Structures are given as C-alpha cells and as structure tokens.
Amino acid sequence: MTDTALITDAEACAPSTSRAMGRDAATAVAGTLKSLADPLRLRMLSAIAADPRGEACVCDLAELADVSQPTISHHLKVLKETGMLLSERRGTWVYYRIAPARRAAVTALLDAFAPAATLDAITDDAERAEALQAMDGRVTRLAEELADELSDLHRDLVTAIVRESYAGLVRSAKLTRHLIPLTERFARQRLADLTRDRETGVPQVLFVCVANAGRSQLAAAIANRLADGRVIARSAGSTPASEVHPHVRSLLAEIEGTPGAETAFPKPLTDDAVRAADVVVTMGCGDVCPIIPGVRYEDWAVGDPALASPDGVAAIRDDIEGRVRGLLAALADGRNRP
CATH class of the missing domain: 3.40.50.2300 (Response regulator)
Known part of the structure; x- marks a missing residue:
C-alpha cells in the first residue's frame, strides 16, 4: 500500500470537526439543558406552554407540586435566566410565558423529544430488520388485492398509495407483525381522502x-x-x-x-x-x-x-x-x- 493510500485512509477516518457545534454555542446549549434537568421545571414549562391563555402565574404553577411558593419562584427564575421564559408582574402575582425566540425549541422538547424518551426502545434491531426484509412481497400482494377491489381507481395509483403508506409507517413502527394490516388501513384512508367529494x-x-x-x-x-x-x-x-x-x-x-x-x-x-x-x-x-x-x-x-x-x-x-x-x-x- 502506498503512502498516498495510507494518508487517504487516515483522512477518511478523521472526524469532521469543522461540522461540530462551536464551543460558545455548546456552552450556551449545555447551560439551557442544565436548567431543564429538573422534573418540576419541565412540568412548569409544559404547563405554561399548554395554558390556553399563553401564560401562567405563580399561583397556577404552585399546584404542580407540594412545595413552597419561594421554591416555585426559584425554579421559574432559573428558567427565566436561561431565556426560556419572560415574566410580567400584575398586582401581587407574576405571570410567565414562553419567550417567542424559544417557542420552537420548547415545542420540539415537549412535543417530540419528551414523548419519544418515555416510550420503550426497540430491543432487537436485527430481528426487526429481518422481518422488514421479508415484508416486501406481502406489500406487493396487498397492493394487488386492493387494486382488484377498487377497480374504479387506476392500479398504478393504488399501488403507489399502498407503497407510500407502508414506507410512512415503517419509519416508526415498533411491531412489524402489525405492519400489513396497518398499511391496509392507512392506504384505504388515504384513497378515501383522494376521492372525497367535498x-x-x-x-x-x-x-x-x-x-x-x-x-x-x-x-x-x-x-x-x-x-x-x-x-x-x-x-x-x-x-x-x-x-x-x-x-x-x-x-x-x-x-x-x-x-x-x-x-x-x-x-x-x-x-x-x-x-x-x-x-x-x-x-x-x-x-x-x-x-x-x-x-x-x-x-x-x-x-x-x-x-x-x-x-x-x-x-x-x-x-x-x-x-x-x-x-x-x-x-x-x-x-x-x-
């Protein structure tokens, strides 16, 4: 092997550090995540985000846990200092709302990451991959059966919808044994949507x-x-x-x-x-x-x-x-x- 080949291999194995998060950005993100690493703070953030008024006062949030009002205020202060919340005093109460610049991040945290973290992970990736590999023939048969049944629709359309439906479900499906009946239900729903008379x-x-x-x-x-x-x-x-x-x-x-x-x-x-x-x-x-x-x-x-x-x-x-x-x-x- 030539020296050039050795250098090329080494370069290929080198990490792409230029694409990594910058030090200052990583420090800022880590600080925010640290402020969120408390169950009560996450619950308060969730309560504020879900409140129909778009805000919540300390008196509302005090009902989340059996702790003193100063403790609630301390947690809210931490969230405010990291830029997650804005506050406004009205009379004797202080109202908190999600900072507009952080709303997208809060939505991603509460509506995508948190639910995913609470669900069980797939335990046997190899078994799942093997089951998915054997699924293609069953998807093809399902498409043919639906195309025969729905003869007023173009066969290519039915086939495409079945395959798209399967592809959409397989990305997140946890139990592969249910994929074919779920694909059929989803495909039928999509075909009904396509042909609906509004x-x-x-x-x-x-x-x-x-x-x-x-x-x-x-x-x-x-x-x-x-x-x-x-x-x-x-x-x-x-x-x-x-x-x-x-x-x-x-x-x-x-x-x-x-x-x-x-x-x-x-x-x-x-x-x-x-x-x-x-x-x-x-x-x-x-x-x-x-x-x-x-x-x-x-x-x-x-x-x-x-x-x-x-x-x-x-x-x-x-x-x-x-x-x-x-x-x-x-x-x-x-x-x-x-």
Whole structure:
C-alpha cells in the first residue's frame, strides 16, 4: 500500500470537526439543558406552554407540586435566566410565558423529544430488520388485492398509495407483525381522502400533533363518538411515534371500546389528509401543516397526556372534549365549513 493510500485512509477516518457545534454555542446549549434537568421545571414549562391563555402565574404553577411558593419562584427564575421564559408582574402575582425566540425549541422538547424518551426502545434491531426484509412481497400482494377491489381507481395509483403508506409507517413502527394490516388501513384512508367529494361529503376534521400518540388520537376519538357519523374525525402526526401512549390507549378504550383502542396507531401527516379535511386542528405541531386553499385551520393549546399525571390526563381529556363540542356545534350550523 502506498503512502498516498495510507494518508487517504487516515483522512477518511478523521472526524469532521469543522461540522461540530462551536464551543460558545455548546456552552450556551449545555447551560439551557442544565436548567431543564429538573422534573418540576419541565412540568412548569409544559404547563405554561399548554395554558390556553399563553401564560401562567405563580399561583397556577404552585399546584404542580407540594412545595413552597419561594421554591416555585426559584425554579421559574432559573428558567427565566436561561431565556426560556419572560415574566410580567400584575398586582401581587407574576405571570410567565414562553419567550417567542424559544417557542420552537420548547415545542420540539415537549412535543417530540419528551414523548419519544418515555416510550420503550426497540430491543432487537436485527430481528426487526429481518422481518422488514421479508415484508416486501406481502406489500406487493396487498397492493394487488386492493387494486382488484377498487377497480374504479387506476392500479398504478393504488399501488403507489399502498407503497407510500407502508414506507410512512415503517419509519416508526415498533411491531412489524402489525405492519400489513396497518398499511391496509392507512392506504384505504388515504384513497378515501383522494376521492372525497367535498361538496356533498360529510364534514371532515383532521387533528394533528407531533407524535399522533396522544392529543390528536384522543381528540379524533372523542369527536367521532360525539358526532355519531355526522362528522368524520381523523388524526395524524408530523413525526409519528412508534405506538399510542399507554395513558391515551386506556382513555381510547373508555371512548371506543377495547378493540378500537388496540387497533389505534400513529399515522404520518399527508397532504391528502389535509386537502380532504374541512377543518384542520393543530395541537402543538407548529407550522408543519401544508396550507391548502379551502381548508379552515385552528390551533389548540392543549397539554400532552403522555407527560401528565393521572389527574392531569383526566383534565386534558375534559379540556379536549369541551373544545370538540364547540367545534362540532360550529360545524353543525356551518360556521366552520370553508
């Protein structure tokens, strides 16, 4: 081997330090993360972010834990010093809100990283990879069966939707043995969205959050139960999780029954779903939804049941149900139809 080859190999193995985070930036980020490395501070940040008023006072946050008000104030001061919060005194109380410059970071932390960190990791990557490798033939057969059944649609369209649906689910699916039936359900939903007649169809609502493992699943289930067929509610996630959170699955069992809860699964957000909806309700997912003419958009600041206590989960459920009732009433008299 020549010296040139040796140098080339060494260069190939060298880390790309030029792409690493700068020292000052790393120091600043580390300081922020250190300020967040406390369960009570994270709960307070979550409560402020989810408050419908966009802010919360010390008296509200004191209910999160059995600690003194000075302790609550100390934790809030730490979050404020790192730039996460802004504060304003009104009378005897101080109100806190998320700093606008940090809102995207807080959303990413609470709606993407935190739920993912609470879910079980896949334990056998080799087994999963082997199962996925054997799945291609089954996906092909599913596409052929659906194309035969839905003969009024072009076969190439059905095949493409089936394969896209599978690809969207496989990125996050935790249990490969369920992928084919989940792919079929997701593909059928997408094909129904593509062929929906907006003028004569039943009103349709799409609930969107980040992981589609909590809020949006719960909202869609409540809406479908209350509407009793007068409105169709669906849900999706901008970055779907591998499974519905256990807290939410137990609530779905109360709302839909055990079979419905067991078959619930996180679904990726698609343009088709947005285009087919009369109303799109975003729930902490930021600006990820495509803006489609003729679709009405609402944003609900709702807490994440995946991160809440049992009492908090019940309160979130009640909050969502109240909002859903208002939305259904508006749809009934045409106020929320585009």
